[in-house]
Amino acid sequence: MTTRVFVATADAGALSVGAEAVADTIGAEAAARSQDVTIVSTGSRGLYWLEPMVEIEAPDGGRRAYGPLTPKDIPGLFDAGWLAVGTAGQESGLALGPTEEIPFLKQQSRFTFARCGIVDPASLDDYRAHGGLKGLTAAVDMTAEAIVQAVTDSGLRGRGGAGFPTGIKWRTVLQTSADRKYIVANADEGDSGTFADRMLMEGDPFVLIEGMAIAGLAVEATHGYIYLRSEYPHAIARMNHAIGTARAAGVLGTDVLGSGRAFDIDVRVGAGSYVCGEETALLESLEGHRGQVRPKPPLPAHEGLFGRPTVINNVVTLASVPFVLAEGPQAYADVGFGRSRGTIPIQLAGNVRHGGLFEAAFGMTLGTLIDDVGGGTLSGRPVRAVQVGGPLGPYFPRSLFDTPFDYEAFAASDGLIGHGGIVVFDDTVDLAHQARFAMEFCAIESCGKCTPCRIGSTRGVELVDRITANRTTGNRSTDHSDRMSDITLLEDLCETMKYGSLCALGGFAPYPVMSALTHFPEDFGASRERSTAAE
Numbered sequence: 001m002t003t004r005v006f007v008a009t010a011d012a013g014a015l016s017v018g019a020e021a022v023a024d025t026i027g028a029e030a031a032a033r034s035q036d037v038t039i040v041s042t043g044s045r046g047l048y049w050l051e052p053m054v055e056i057e058a059p060d061g062g063r064r065a066y067g068p069l070t071p072k073d074i075p076g077l078f079d080a081g082w083l084a085v086g087t088a089g090q091e092s093g094l095a096l097g098p099t100e101e102i103p104f105l106k107q108q109s110r111f112t113f114a115r116c117g118i119v120d121p122a123s124l125d126d127y128r129a130h131g132g133l134k135g136l137t138a139a140v141d142m143t144a145e146a147i148v149q150a151v152t153d154s155g156l157r158g159r160g161g162a163g164f165p166t167g168i169k170w171r172t173v174l175q176t177s178a179d180r181k182y183i184v185a186n187a188d189e190g191d192s193g194t195f196a197d198r199m200l201m202e203g204d205p206f207v208l209i210e211g212m213a214i215a216g217l218a219v220e221a222t223h224g225y226i227y228l229r230s231e232y233p234h235a236i237a238r239m240n241h242a243i244g245t246a247r248a249a250g251v252l253g254t255d256v257l258g259s260g261r262a263f264d265i266d267v268r269v270g271a272g273s274y275v276c277g278e279e280t281a282l283l284e285s286l287e288g289h290r291g292q293v294r295p296k297p298p299l300p301a302h303e304g305l306f307g308r309p310t311v312i313n314n315v316v317t318l319a320s321v322p323f324v325l326a327e328g329p330q331a332y333a334d335v336g337f338g339r340s341r342g343t344i345p346i347q348l349a350g351n352v353r354h355g356g357l358f359e360a361a362f363g364m365t366l367g368t369l370i371d372d373v374g375g376g377t378l379s380g381r382p383v384r385a386v387q388v389g390g391p392l393g394p395y396f397p398r399s400l401f402d403t404p405f406d407y408e409a410f411a412a413s414d415g416l417i418g419h420g421g422i423v424v425f426d427d428t429v430d431l432a433h434q435a436r437f438a439m440e441f442c443a444i445e446s447c448g449k450c451t452p453c454r455i456g457s458t459r460g461v462e463l464v465d466r467i468t469a470n471r472t473t474g475n476r477s478t479d480h481s482d483r484m485s486d487i488t489l490l491e492d493l494c495e496t497m498k499y500g501s502l503c504a505l506g507g508f509a510p511y512p513v514m515s516a517l518t519h520f521p522e523d524f525g526a527s528r529e530r531s532t533a534a535e
Contacts (some may be wrong), residue, residue, distance in 0.1 A: 002036040004057040010121050011044035011202050013195065018070065019052040025071040026054070027208075029078050037083070039308050043118030043203015046357030047104055047376045048092060054260060055099055056083060058437045061512035063415045065096040109335060110359045111343045112316060112321045116203035127206040129209035133251065135325030139214045147218035148174055151246040154329035155341030160186055160277075160314030161389070161418045161504070163340075163407040166321075169311060172301040173219040175310040180454035183224035183263075184286065184305060184312045188270055188277040190229065191390025193349030194421035199317040199357060201228075201235040204319075205242035206251075213256055214325055215311055216263035224265045227282050229272045230514060239267050274445040278503045279312045282448060292447040293503040314419070316345060329344035337363030340406035348374045350387075360405075367401030369425060375426070381426035385520070387434075389418025392440050394509035394515030395431060414515065416508070430522065432471075436464040442509035453506025456497040460513065465491045471525030483525050487517065 007023040008014035008113050022038050024090070046055060053067030066077065066089055073094060079090035082095075089095040096102055109118075110443045119126045127133070138296075139147050152167025173181060180351030185208060189197040201208060208371035212224045228236055243265050246252045254262045260487050273291045275281045280294035283305050304310025322343065324332045332342045340362035346369060353375035377383055385395045394415045396403070403409050409415050439460035446453045467496055502506040517524060 002038050004038050004040055005083075006040045006042050006055040006057070006117075008044040008051060008053065008117065008164045008203075009041045010234070011038055012232070013199070014044050014051040014053075015050055015069070015234070017051050020322050021071050022054065022069050022074065025074045029074050029325055030280055031069065033078060035078075035083060036373065039510040040120055041122070042118065043116045043121055044045040044199060044357075044454040044504070045099070045105065046113065047386040047449065047460070049354050050096070050399065051473050053096075060198075063099045065102065065408060066094050067096060069094065069525070094535055104354060104356065104373065108359050109334070109361050112203070112207070112320045112361050113200065113205065114199060114346060115491075118328075119204060121203050121205055122241060122245075124206060124249055125241075127204070129197060131326065132206055132322070133210060133257075134211045135322030136213050136251070136257060137234055138325045139217050140257050140261070141171070142217075144174055144218050144220055147214065147325070148239065150329045151218065151324055152276070152329075154324040155336065155339070156317065156320055156324060156332065157340065157407065159316040159320070159344065159419065161416070164315065166317055169301055169313070170215065170218050172299070173309045173311050174477065176302055178308050180223070180306075180308045181219055181221035182305045182308055183318075184214050185212055185217070185220050185224065185226040185311055185315055186277060186279065186282060186312055187226050187232075187235070187315050188229040188282060189232075189315070190272075190277050191419050191421050192272045193387075193423040194347050194390065194419045195349075196241060196345040196347055196357060196420060197233050197244050198235050198320055200315060201232070202238050202496055205238050206246065207314055207319045208239070208320055209242060209246050209251065209319040213252065213263050214321050215313070215318060217256070217261060219309070219311055222262045222264070226265060226267045227270055227276070227286060227359065228267055229270050229276075236267060236269060243267065245508040270531060271446075274441075274502070275505050279506060280503070282312065284309070290447075292449045295502060297462060316419075333363040336511060337361070337404055337406045338408055338474040340408070344417070346405065347419075347421045348424070351377045351426050352422075352424040353378050357382065360412075362406040363404050363531075364405050365401065366396060366422075367398075369405065369422065370401065374422075374424065375421075376423060378427050379428075381428065382426040383424060385425045385431065385511065387423045388426070389416040389511075390439060392505070392511055393418050393421075394511040395425075395434065396515070400518075413520075414511070416444065416511065431463065431520040432464060432468050435496055435513040435516040435524075436461060438469070438509055438512040439464060442505060445505060449480045450500070450502040450506060452497045452500035453502070453509070456501075457509060460490065460493055460497075460509070463493065464513075467524050487524060487526055491517065 050067040055063040057058045082088035156166045157163045191503040276291040284289040442457035
C-alpha cells in the first residue's frame with residue numbers, strides 16, 4: 001500500500017527554504033528502502049516558520065506533520081518508521097502531531113484558504129473532490145441579479161485595501177449598459193509583508209478562476225484578466241496551467257459548465273510597479289500604456305478597461321466568492337465584527353516568531369495576533385511597533401494593541417487594514433528612519449501624475465534627513481528650534497499630500513510618517529508633551 005507524503009513544493013516561500021530538496025531526498029530514501037511512497041506537491045498551509053513542513057497521510061485519512069525539515073533529517077525519520085508510526089521523530093522535536101491540531105491552524109476559520117496546502121494545485125479533480133466548483137455550479141442556475149444580491153447579502157468587502165462593498169461594485173457594473181464588460185483580478189501584490197495572493201494562486205489557483213467566473217456571470221462580462229506581477233514566476237506558471245486545465249474541462253470558454261454563457265480568462269504580467277496596484281494605473285498598464293493613475297470620475301465600474309464597465313477586485317476578494325455561493329451568504333455574514341463580515345487572511349511578517357498566514361474572523365485584537373498567534377518577536381526583545389497595511393500603513397504602538405482587527409476600528413485609530421499584512425518591529429527600531437523610508441518609497445514609486453505625490457515625497461525625505469541630522473549634533477538650543485520648525489513643516493507637508501494627491505500612493509504616504517511622529521516623537525528629537533499639545 002502506497003503512503004502519500006505531502007510537501008509544499010508548489011509554494012515559492014517553502015521552495016525558498018529547501019522544500020524541493022527535502023522532497024527529492026524523501027523520494028530517494030523511499031526508493032532505496034523499497035517503500036511505496038507517492039509524493040504530492042501542494043501549496044503551503046502558511047506556517048512558514050515550520051517550512052519545509054512534510055505531512056504523512058495516516059490510514060484514517062488524517063495527516064501528521066513534521067517540520068521544519070532538512071534533507072539530513074530524512075534518513076533518521078525513515079529509520080524511526082515515520083511512514084507508519086505517528087510519534088516518530090518526537091525526541092528530536094520534528095514531529096508536530098496531527099496537522100489540524102497545531103495551535104496556529106486550530107485557531108483559524110478558513111473560508112478562503114480552506115484547500116490551500118491540502119489539495120494538489122495542478123489537479124482540477126482534486127479541487128472538485130474538496131468542494132471546488134460548488135459555488136459556480138450554483139451560480140449557473142441563478143440570474144445575474146440573484147448572484148449580485150447573494151454577494152451583497154454576505155457583506156463581503158474588498159480585501160485589497162479600500163474595503164469597499166463588493167456587491168455595490170458588482171451591481172454598478174451590472175446596471176451599466178455596454179457591448180462588453182470585463183473582470184480584472186488585481187494580483188499586483190506589492191505591500192511589504194504580504195503574500196496572501198501569491199500563496200493562494202500557487203496553492204489553490206482554481207478558486208480564483210471560479211470566483212472570476214462567478215463574477216462574470218453576475219455582471220454579464222465575458223472576459224477576465226489576471227494582472228500578475230513579474231516577481232511571482234511560480235504563480236504565473238501555476239495560473240496559466242490552471243486556466244488551460246479549466247478551459248479544457250469546460251469550466252471556462254464559450255459554455256461555462258454547460259450554462260450556455262461564455263467566460264474566459266487571460267494572464268497579463270506587469271513589470272512590478274507598486275502604483276500599478278492602484279486600479280486606474282493597473283487599467284492603463286493592461287491597455288499597454290504607462291502605469292499612471294486616471295482621475296475619477298469616471299469610475300472603472302462605468303468606464304474601465306478599454307472604456308468598458310469593469311469589475312476590479314483583489315485576488316482574495318474574488319477567491320472568497322465561491323464560499324458565499326456554495327454555502328450561502330448568511331454562512332459568510334454570520335462571522336465577523338461590526339460591519340466587517342467574514343474572514344480576513346492576516347499575514348504576520350517582520351521580526352515575529354511565528355510568521356505566516358492566519359485566516360480568522362474579523363474582530364481579534366491586534367495584541368492577540370502579535371503576542372498569542374505570532375508569539376512575539378523572533379529576536380526575543382519587546383515589541384515596540386507594528387505596521388499594518390503595507391509600506392503606507394501607520395505604525396501602532398503597544399498602547400493601541402487593544403484595537404479590534406476590523407475596518408472601522410482601525411480607521412478610528414487613524415489606521416488602515418489594507419491587504420491584511422502586519423510587520424512587527426522590536427525595541428531597536430528607529431521610527432524616524434522608518435518615516436524616511438515611507439517618503440523615499442513614495443518618491444521612487446510615484447507615477448509622477450500629481451505634484452503633491454511627486455514633489456512632496458522628495459521634500460519629505462529632505463525634511464526627515466534634516467530632523468534626524470539635527471537631533472544629535474551642533475548647538476543644542478539652535479538645533480531644537482530648527483528641529484521643531486522642520487517637524488511643523490513636515491506635518492504641513494503630510495496634510496497637503498494626504499488631501500491633494502490623486503491616488504492612495506501619495507495620499508497614504510503621510511500615514512506612517514504622522515503615526516511615527518505622534519506615537520514615537522522621541523525618535524525625532526521631540527518631546528511627548530509637544531506631541532500631546534499638537535493634538
